[in-house]
Amino acid sequence: MLDTRKLDVLRAIVEDYVQTREPVGSKALVDRHRLGVSPATVRNDMAALEEEGFITQPHTSAGRIPTDKGYRLFVDQLTDIKPLSGAEKRAIATFLQGAVDLDDVVHRSVRLLAQLTQQVAIVQYPTLSRSTVRHVEVVTMTDTRLLLVVITSTGRVEQRVIEMPAALDDEVIGELRARLNSAVVGQPLIDAATRVAGVPEQFHLVDQAVVAQIVGIFAEAVADNRTDEKVAIGGTANLVRFGEDFDLSIKPLLEALEEHVVLLKLLGEASSPSLVTVRIGHEVPHDQLAATSVIATGYGPGDQALATLGVVGPTRMDYAGSMSAVHAVARYVSHILADA
Amino acid sequence: MLDTRKLDVLRAIVEDYVQTREPVGSKALVDRHRLGVSPATVRNDMAALEEEGFITQPHTSAGRIPTDKGYRLFVDQLTDIKPLSGAEKRAIATFLQGAVDLDDVVHRSVRLLAQLTQQVAIVQYPTLSRSTVRHVEVVTMTDTRLLLVVITSTGRVEQRVIEMPAALDDEVIGELRARLNSAVVGQPLIDAATRVAGVPEQFHLVDQAVVAQIVGIFAEAVADNRTDEKVAIGGTANLVRFGEDFDLSIKPLLEALEEHVVLLKLLGEASSPSLVTVRIGHEVPHDQLAATSVIATGYGPGDQALATLGVVGPTRMDYAGSMSAVHAVARYVSHILADA
DNA sequence: GTTGGCACTCTGCAAACTGGAGTGCCAGGC
């Protein structure tokens, strides 16, 4: 039904349309590509492709543009993840190498991704749920105020200020620190809340009430997955191009970028870093973004997917280039996290 | 030269133009405002105002629009910071009250500000330079890897991973922790680097080299004012309105929002929270943003200005409302920081 | 100093027009 020439024609249409942003006609196609046939033949192929729903005409007597289905076929069969050039790889490596902490890694990644793809880039912070506790610190601020700091294996730091109903001895606080640490260090964060449940009863009766309260807040802070919603965004200036090139209104996208919950839904489940997910147009789980595509993949130390990163752009985008950029950045970030 | 009626006319022009987004003519003015004179008289006043450079005509036989100079006069003399309603105040208070840590305070503030003003909101994180050290924590991660955590009086947490050339005894690390803390706790962060200079020589000769290296990185991290550039941005979706209502291209603004250094220049020096700064059009220190205005003020515990927050919008904006919102949010945030 | 009137200017919008690009189809050729 679709012989190789028709596939070639589809590929040519996608490539031209991505580049020129204009419906592409049969003549322009044979001029720009060595198809070896005449415009009339191409027209017949186009009619077949349109019949199958891979391309469409904005109006009679206009050129063709790919449909979402056409992009899908293009992505699935007609394009490979092209490896980046050595120079590009080196640029990525050196750019990310300089990061001093997790925040820095995330921010550098998002900038890099935005610059490489010329799209809007999104990087989710590594989820806390699958990381382990590295250290718990209890700091006295005033008599009745403590600061609880939890450091995780991915380098994230959670902190919480606690008001106590009564002062605690420095000694007791030292003991609390020790017991909390021995209860949870090395354990998955997700288990931490239950692991500390027994801590208060290890204390003197007089201190138990206060300790129980502190431990309660600790458990709460640790169970709180609000922080899983944390994301960094970059390349919003590229949105302007979307609006210009494109009839696409950038309003829904800007709104989505403000709503981190929505964003995370766009990025989708964290997949393996070696697997790049592409969602095209209506496949994106948000009605108002039917004209945008999302390219995403997971990342994390040792290839376990802790979080997702990716780019968002118009359906008419350079899929091959963006996919390889996303893939490469995810690999390097994973690498760095494994080191740190 | 400018009698009160002319000033009234200017005020009316600004108000109408802000609301309707269209050049305002003499007839429309007398219809919408009780000026008590005829259109012809208003026309004479308009001619005078134009002569003085407060208003201008986009083209002959169009209505007038305020110039930057006109807005300036309006802001300086014709408008007062109108107090917010009780309901608004309560909304601000409850919305900010729920914050659990500094990050949360900043993010809530920026959202709130964006929502109140319907502009793009910017909140700078409290500068580290003027805050004091509350606690230093040294955490062993592996034999040759330490995590240094510095907690400041404004609730910010700085962390740095350190690779050591050789392992250190737990005892030595404990001593290091104690000596670092006693050297800098309660001291201004800005002095911390010099205050720890003498720490290494207090150690056994065998450990001095390694300790010196750690202290060096500590000093570096603390002196690093890279973190002063940290800002949160909200309400970017409101940019769409700017583009629509307005011939203003949002591109330079989006670019500025990506460049935190530029942003901070826009916000300007942190002023007292009771003093709201307004920069109008060409007064904004960025050529490409000649059609935008910035309203900013400082905030910080006890009215010492640690950082700046504000909004950015088209020169044609609701100055009175935005100024009061900026003022109110700065006050509440300062209040919360003083508490925490 | 204020007002009503009047001639003039300029935009913004709609309708009409035209050139060009692209298609579909068909008959002829390899």
Add this chain to the structure above:
DNA sequence: GCCTGGCACTCCAGTTTGCAGAGTGCCAAC
């Protein structure tokens, strides 16, 4: 049987033209 050149047809996009409306500046009268 598939490919090709030719041709009539369609539709958009950009331009021109015309017109109504809004606003101004100026002047003479109050």
